[in-house]
Amino acid sequence: MSTQLHADTAPPVTTHPLAERYSVIKRNNEQSPFEPDKIRVAVTQAFIATEGEHGQQSNRIREQVQRVVDAVIAVIQRRLPSGGAVHIEDIQDQVELSLMRLGEHAVARAYVLYRAEHAQQRAAGSEQTPFTPLLVTVSEGGSERQVPLDLSWFRGLIREACANLAGVDPEGIEREALKNLYQGVQQQDIVPAVIMTARACVEKEPAYSTVCARLLLEQLRAEALTFLDIAERASAGDMRSLYARVLPAFIHKGIELELLDERLADFDLKRLGQALQAERDLQFQFLGLQTLYDRYFIHAGQVRFELPQVFFMRIAMGLALNEDDREARAIEFYEVLSKFDYMASTPTLFNAGTRRPQLSSCYLTTVPDDLDGIYSAIRDNALLSKWAGGLGNDWSRVRALGAHIKGTNGQSQGIVPFLKVVNDTAVAVNQGGKRKGAVCAYLETWHLDVEEFLELRKNTGDDRRRAHDMNTAHWVPDLFMQRVFEDADWTLFSPSDVPDLHDLTGSAFQARYEAYERMTESGELTLFKRVSAKQLWRRMLSMLFETGHPWITFKDACNLRSPQQHAGVVHSSNLCTEITLNTSDDEIAVCNLGSVNLVQHLTAQGQLDTEKLRTTVRTAVRMLDNVIDINYYAVPQARNSNQRHRPVGLGLMGFQDALYKAGISYASEAGVDFADQTMEQISYFALEASSDLAAERGHYQSYPGSLWDQGILPIDSIRNLAAERGAQYLQQDTQARLDWAPLRDRISRQGMRNSNVMAIAPTATIANIIGVSASIEPTYQNLYVKSNLSGEFTVINPWLVQALKAEGVWDDVMVNDLKYFNGSVQQIDRVPDALKARFATSFELSPKWLVESASRRQKWLDQAQSLNLYIAEADGNKLDVTYRMAWLLGLKTTYYLRALGASGAEKSTVAQGELNAVQSGGPAPVPQACSIDDPDCEACQ
Structure with missing residues (x-):
């Protein structure tokens, strides 16, 4: 770059406010204040070298120069949000990259030549800078x-x-x-x-x-x-x-x-x-x-x-x-x-061995239909959240908008005003700053306030009837889904008029619900609303697409397969939709979570090491059972429930890593089969461990009359659901590989120590801790930037890198291709087709594989699983098919409808003077967002 920029042609250099927070490290280790105007001078000089002295008068060039300056400042502030020092050559690298991204290739070339010329001068000694020892x-x-x-x-x-x-x-x-x-x-x-x-x-x-x-x-x-x-x-x-x-x-x-x-x-x-x-x-x-x-x-x-x-x-x-x-x-x-064979949940990691050992992960409550009970439930939320518990509240008993209040002879304002208070309580009580307080409100689909409930998370409308920080979920009875399939009408009621629906399931619910519908026709019930079931279903899916809420969970699958249906009713799931335990006014359900790291239990050849898995599971179940007696209980209803039923939730993580190690694609019959096989083994060993603990310590108090006591294991309970729902509405696989008869005999002799034993939580944080894929999640992207409370971290798929190294195609160009294509390998020609299938990312999988795999796991679980659904370019038809399939295949719950996050890999390079080499064809399309939320739930784990 031979043309020199004189004082009368350069923009003036002025002191910038950023100079107080940022400094530049020169090549002799000295520091000077960071002055963005110096970047502006250098870039303008590069344009003049390319386009002549008249170029600086061009509005286009002035705008391009400003874009470069802004881009460099943005990178520095992102890397050093609290201020700090950045090397002069790093700044020059960013200038070079910004020019290329703006399409100013000739100017970038002039800038590169200028840098190279001065590097040669320094090497030859013609531009020596005295070096000062550090x-x-x-x-x-x-x-x-x-x-x-x-x-x-x-x-x-x-x-x-x-x-x-x-x-x-x-x-x-x-x-x-x-x-x-x-x-x-x-x-x-x-x-x-x-x-x-x-x-x-x-x-x-x-x-x-x-x-x-x-x-x-x-x-x-x-x-x-x-x-x-x-x-x-x-x-x-x-x-x-x-x-x-x-x-x-x-x-x-x-x-x-x-x-x-x-x-x-x-x-x-x-x-x-x-x-x-x-x-x-x-x-x-x-x-x-x-x-x-x-x-x-x-x-x-x-x-x-x-x-x-x-x-x-x-x-x-x-x-x-x-x-x-x-x-x-x-x-x-x-x-x-x-x-790293097993990891306890976050509350256990926080508090085990401390003076206040609140070790449990999840609490489920049911809210009564009176003012004292409502505010007592909100107080319980605050106390439980204080000690790091995630909350699930059942609001289906609280009377609807317009319902009569006998005490005041007035009308109810419905559940929404109270949910505003719940929302603000979750924000205020944030677990001592360790992580955000979090709660999910559940509502049955027949509740007259369900249409307002649908809109709680909207960013438009009356903000006094919105709750932007809490989670919401539908508690959907089978009868509603059947009417969706049949395109029939659906009736909404106030629970003050139909109080028994809350505790009824299956055919008993259907009989009573239809009786109430007849009462509306005879005039005995006047507060109701008749809607099209299919139209309401479409609104549920539409709002799920728009706001990510309410999640869709299935009441009858949770209850009819519950081992504890003799002792109560499951009225909701928890914050992360994997816990399905009974609740009542006297009992707040509690669950204690931990997860097996599945990839640690595969041999070098990718085969399941069943002996190691059995050892780990037995130790894990013992640890979880110990939590119940050691745990600090913030409210007495939680202690009552936990001591009586002793539920635990053993789950898994690293499922995607295990698939990689086994050489299996998530989106394949082999992947579905792998989900089935591994979950059956974990289930067998977990039930065996709980039964052996019962022989050592005694069975839990409410064991008599349970499904366990009747010799009905989770795989057997599918028959209960099929009998109530009808075979045409249940398409769940029931095959088994193991011989379960000896375990049934053992349980009949020894009993069970725990009413519930398994649940698959999201494991967002504990999976980060041990460096594996979260829970049962597919790979989000093969290269991206993850943000959490600890900062920003570049995440790259090590299994992909290993595979590409074996193919001899892992190099800087491949890194830049991955950045350019948003972590996808599908458009990179050098990647073999077999690896493209194996390393397809979450939005490149058909959601049917997620649902199929979840269905195979669900048959072995006595509780549920946190199942995120990824749907690229989602539309109404795709959502309809996916969620109907989830119900038909026997899933108990679903979790977030996932959208592609906003964060992406920073397109930079470490080596000086090198620019991104990207493949032609353009980046992979980014799907429309299905949810405005970050679905990395850290409240459970």
């Missing part, structure tokens, strides 16, 4: 001093983080990290700077996520060990001997600070400390460890003094408090947790 600011005794950077420590830190990881470049990390350090950098800012450097490489090599996690461990070790007066700094290798000292120091400090249960000091801490396996710290990915650091580790003020293996042992000890051989059981529990 000084680091350290704090000692309240004062600060500057010392030279300890390069030996710096290089050792990076090499330890990269040890035994293929595909990573420690020298490259060192070189790039040094560029991002500046004179006088604080000692505590060095490791975060190296982490930022390694993070930028994750998109090219997933192993860099592990590098970032190991670097974060260095920071965590320094923080915790200093606080515990053990050491100022320790390597990963040092922890093999130090962990035995850390555990007792942590326990005693936590008790001293009144953070931990004093009973933890009664354990043999020496024995438990020796059981800690320091090398398991190295299996974390960055997102997982950062999540633990930000939200789970015990802290004093802002200091985290709990290390990963101590964290797992603290949970294990908290769950073993009542065991006869506490140390042996704690070590057993620690093993499955620390090896």
Whole structure:
């Protein structure tokens, strides 16, 4: 770029407000304030070099220059939201990329040539900048001093983080990290700077996520060990001997600070400390460890003094408090947790071993039809939410708008005003800032307020009758679905006129409902509304498309297959639609959740390791059962219910990873068969474990009369549903591989320890912690940026990278193609067809495969599953077919109708001077959004 920009032709450089928050690291490690006008000068100069001096007078060019400046500022603010320093060459990289994205290829070329020319001058010595040795600011005794950077420590830190990881470049990390350090950098800012450097490489090599996690461990070790007066700094290798000292120091400090249960000091801490396996710290990915650091580790003020293996042992000890051989059981529990074979739910991880051990995940309540009961239910919501519980409220008993109120001789305002209060309570009580309070309101489809209920989440209309922060769900009886199929009428009632419908199911519900319809014809009931069932169904689907709510769940499938139908009625599901337990005025249903990591139970050849799975499941069920007796109950109705029925919810996660490891496509008969096979094994082992616990500890109180007591297992209960619904309305597979007769005999002799044993939760957070795909979810995208309370993280599918490496086609061009096509491989010619099928993403799958797989799992479950449905380019017909299929195939519940999220992979490059090489043909189309919500529910797990 030979044309020089003179003072009379360049825009003036002025001090910018961003200069107070951001600085630029020069090539000699010195810093200067960040001035966007300097970018404007350089880009204008590039245009002049291409189009001549007259170019700067063009409005188009001025607009393009401003777009480049704005784009660079946006990238810097996204990467460093709190301010910080950015290297001059990173800024130049972003200028180059912005010019290319704007189609200014000639100008970008001039800019590239300019950079190359000056790089050559620097290399030849004709443009030398004096280099200043890097000084680091350290704090000692309240004062600060500057010392030279300890390069030996710096290089050792990076090499330890990269040890035994293929595909990573420690020298490259060192070189790039040094560029991002500046004179006088604080000692505590060095490791975060190296982490930022390694993070930028994750998109090219997933192993860099592990590098970032190991670097974060260095920071965590320094923080915790200093606080515990053990050491100022320790390597990963040092922890093999130090962990035995850390555990007792942590326990005693936590008790001293009144953070931990004093009973933890009664354990043999020496024995438990020796059981800690320091090398398991190295299996974390960055997102997982950062999540633990930000939200789970015990802290004093802002200091985290709990290390990963101590964290797992603290949970294990908290769950073993009542065991006869506490140390042996704690070590057993620690093993499955620390090896990532099984993970407890978030409330258990938060609170096990603490002074207030609220360990349960989900609470289900039913709201009575009187003012005192309504506000008591809202108070219960607040107390349960305070201690990290997700809530499901049944509102079907509360009288509808216009119903008579005998006490005041007035008319009811219906459920909507009360739901506004519920909504605001969930916002106000946010679980101590650890995560958002969350509640779901359920309403039966015959309720006269159902049409207003449909619109609660709309962004238009009277905001006094909207609830934007809570979740909603339909509780749909089979009779309604039958009338949809038959295109018949449907009648809406106030529950004050038809109170018994709330507790009736199947044919009993149908008989009574039809009797009430006849009463409207005779004039005995005057408050009702007749609608077309099909039109109401279409409105339900339309609103689900528009707002993501209300979810659709099926009352009769939940009740007619419930093992506990002799002891009550299931009136709703929970926040995440996987729990199906009875509720009443005296009982708030409670469920305790945990999930098996399925991919950990496959052999290297992709076969299910049934012996390992049985061992893990038995330990997991014991841990879940222990929760019931140790748990802190915020309200007495929850204690009553949990102690009487002892339900637990064992689920799974990593299903998609397991498919990858087995070489199976989600959208295939083999994938459906895999779902069936794995769930049958988990179900068998879970029921066996609960029965054996009953032999050891006694069966749960309400066991007599249950389906278990009658010899009816979940697979057998499908017959109950078929008998009530009619064979033409149930198309659920009932085949089995295992011999279930011996287990039936065992249960008949021993009973069951738990009324309910299995439920598949979303596992959004705990799957992040251990680095696997959430729950039963298909892959969202093969490359994207995930945002949560811990920040933004580049997520790339490591199984895809591994497969493409095996094909010899994993390179920078492939990375950029994945960015360009929004994480899809379908339009990339170099990807073999077999891999395109195997690595199809969620919106590239037909929803029928999601429903088929869920149906196969549902036959083995005594509760339900959180099933998100992905429908690309959704329209009314697709939604109608999908949700009718869900009902016909025997699903109990559905969860979010998923939309493609707004976040995408940042189209940048780490290597200097390189631009994205993208394949022609344009990016994959982005489906229309079906939901305005982020469906990563963290309230259950």
